[in-house]
Amino acid sequence: MSEYILEIQNLTKDFPGVRALENVSLKVKRGEIHSLCGENGAGKSTLMSVISGVYPKGSYEGKVLYKGHETGYHSVKDSEKEGLAIIHQELALSPYLSIYENIFLGHMQTKFGIINWNYYITESKKYLDRVGLTEPPETTVSRLAVGKQQLVEIARALSKKVELLILDEPTSSLNDDESEKLLNLILEFKNQGITSVMISHKLNEVLKVADTVTVLRDGKSISSSNVKEEQLTETRIIRDMVGRDLTRRFPERKSAPAETVLEVKNWNVYHPDYHSIKVVDNVSFYLRKGEILALCGPMGAGRTELMMSIFGRSYGSRSEGEVYIKGKKVNLPTTRAAMDAGLGYISEDRKNLGLILIQDVKTNISNANLRKLSKMGIVNKNEEVLEAEKYRRELNIRTPSVDQITRNLSGGNQQKVVVSRTLSADPDIFIVDEPTRGIDVGAKTEIYHILNDMVAAGKSVVMISSELPEALGMADRIYVMNEGRIKGVLSHDEATQEKIMQLALVN
Ligand SMILES: Nc1ncnc2c1ncn2[C@@H]1O[C@H](COP(=O)(O)OP(=O)(O)OP(=O)(O)O)[C@@H](O)[C@H]1O
Numbered sequence: 001m002s003e004y005i006l007e008i009q010n011l012t013k014d015f016p017g018v019r020a021l022e023n024v025s026l027k028v029k030r031g032e033i034h035s036l037c038g039e040n041g042a043g044k045s046t047l048m049s050v051i052s053g054v055y056p057k058g059s060y061e062g063k064v065l066y067k068g069h070e071t072g073y074h075s076v077k078d079s080e081k082e083g084l085a086i087i088h089q090e091l092a093l094s095p096y097l098s099i100y101e102n103i104f105l106g107h108m109q110t111k112f113g114i115i116n117w118n119y120y121i122t123e124s125k126k127y128l129d130r131v132g133l134t135e136p137p138e139t140t141v142s143r144l145a146v147g148k149q150q151l152v153e154i155a156r157a158l159s160k161k162v163e164l165l166i167l168d169e170p171t172s173s174l175n176d177d178e179s180e181k182l183l184n185l186i187l188e189f190k191n192q193g194i195t196s197v198m199i200s201h202k203l204n205e206v207l208k209v210a211d212t213v214t215v216l217r218d219g220k221s222i223s224s225s226n227v228k229e230e231q232l233t234e235t236r237i238i239r240d241m242v243g244r245d246l247t248r249r250f251p252e253r254k255s256a257p258a259e260t261v262l263e264v265k266n267w268n269v270y271h272p273d274y275h276s277i278k279v280v281d282n283v284s285f286y287l288r289k290g291e292i293l294a295l296c297g298p299m300g301a302g303r304t305e306l307m308m309s310i311f312g313r314s315y316g317s318r319s320e321g322e323v324y325i326k327g328k329k330v331n332l333p334t335t336r337a338a339m340d341a342g343l344g345y346i347s348e349d350r351k352n353l354g355l356i357l358i359q360d361v362k363t364n365i366s367n368a369n370l371r372k373l374s375k376m377g378i379v380n381k382n383e384e385v386l387e388a389e390k391y392r393r394e395l396n397i398r399t400p401s402v403d404q405i406t407r408n409l410s411g412g413n414q415q416k417v418v419v420s421r422t423l424s425a426d427p428d429i430f431i432v433d434e435p436t437r438g439i440d441v442g443a444k445t446e447i448y449h450i451l452n453d454m455v456a457a458g459k460s461v462v463m464i465s466s467e468l469p470e471a472l473g474m475a476d477r478i479y480v481m482n483e484g485r486i487k488g489v490l491s492h493d494e495a496t497q498e499k500i501m502q503l504a505l506v507n
């Protein structure tokens with residue numbers, strides 16, 4: 001038996017106008033955790049799709065050897081039969097089916113045409129146990145938070161006797177606690193002999209769990225390093241990813257906040273389904289011109305609900321309280337009204353980014369900004385292209401052209417299109433909800449630069465961030481929330497990770 005469970009030899013994969021992978025070689029040892037790193041658009045997801053049969057044999061050049069023999073998969077079903085499971089960047093469960101149906105979907109056995117549901121419910125409990133989910137198997141998947149949905153996907157993989165588990169950015173939408181649990185699970189699988197390949201932009205997590213790290217750059221394999229033997233560091237990985245050293249992740253800024261531009265007083269928001277439950281509880285805060293404000297706190301603290309309810313009442317069955325923009329009391333019943341009042345919002349929801357995936361990149365970027373780009377109702381196409389090109393350059397959106405269909409962009413590059421769209425609408429007050437989720441280290445710094453330039457030009461930013469270093473590095477002030485309430489506020493100079501966590505826990 002070969003030491004390697006997976007070997008990729010000289011793999012090249014083209015899409016119209018794009019060479020996604022060029023002569024890539026990679027070896028994954030049996031039983032190890034192998035991490036794949038690289039910038040947005042480097043080819044990571046494409047490579048995993050080739051391995052798992054999403055792209056069938058014949059659509060690429062080169063060889064994929066799995067358990068010692070060359071694969072020739074025509075679909076994911078083929079690879080699943082051989083114990084290969086992939087968990088995609090965007091979750092792929094059926095939201096309206098139950099947990100156990102999702103686990104066994106497509107591989108239930110019938111006896112005389114009848115499915116023994118009870119058997120599958122009991123059986124699913126075994127796998128839910130292994131991933132640490134305590135929800136009843138009959139629960140509808142859409143009721144679960146993202147982190148738990150991810151665990152259902154993993155339970156599904158286990159039910160198929162997985163030997164090689166591929167995880168594409170599994171922790172990108174999880175908080176610290178959930179991420180840690182997931183990483184521990186992967187380590188536990190390693191003890192059980194399951195091999196994992198994990199794609200991630202979170203290099204600290206990579207170094208925590210991986211035995212080997214492979215870096216892709218521009219579709220080429222750059223390096224494969226043994227983490228322990230080579231004492232691999234984040235700096236080394238970044239250098240291989242971007243081809244140079246990245247010195248400062250958080251650019252320096254001289255902050256000079258001026259007068260208050262947004263003030264929210266005694267804001268209460270009620271749950272969309274359960275009308276008597278308060279999700280945001282009597283919150284007051286202010287934001288100044290030229291200021292970056294961060295909202296920190298654990299998942300479920302009410303940060304997104306707070307900001308979405310202010311932004312045109314996009315969340316909740318009801319919200320009460322007062323909002324002042326530049327000293328004037330406003331009522332913002334719709335997102336249009338919020339945008340007209342100078343607010344812009346970048347949503348955290350990766351699956352539902354608000355992009356129209358079948359439309360091209362330039363149309364998506366100009367979508368929020370058609371008024372500026374049109375005259376008497378007609379969109380000026382040249383202006384539209386120029387605007388899109390500007391953001392393609394500034395944020396390094398990887399696409400052969402701005403006419404590309406957005407769905408064909410890599411996950412991180414789609415996120416950059418979302419950021420561009422809101423920037424292009426040129427709001428005075430910019431609400432960004434996890435703006436750098438799924439974005440590589442280099443592009444993150446670009447986004448920080450842009451936010452800094454915006455506040456230097458007199459705009460204001462409210463940033464919801466689960467990455468504490470990001471909040472600490474960028475914000476003038478940090479409001480700490482938990483359980484729907486503001487628990488405290490810290491200035492840039494006094495804020496530390498410990499103080500933020502402490503504040504979140506006070507009663
Ligand atoms: N179906 C497709 N049609 C055309 N181009 C594609 C398609 N799928 C991927 N690409 C292109 O192939 C390249 C690699 O994309 P891929 O999704 O593998 O990147 P990635 O490394 O996973 O990036 P990210 O970190 O953003 O997820 C990108 O330039 C992307 O635009």
Ligand SMILES: [Mg+2]
Nearest residue numbers: 045089410411
């Ligand atoms: Mg990807």
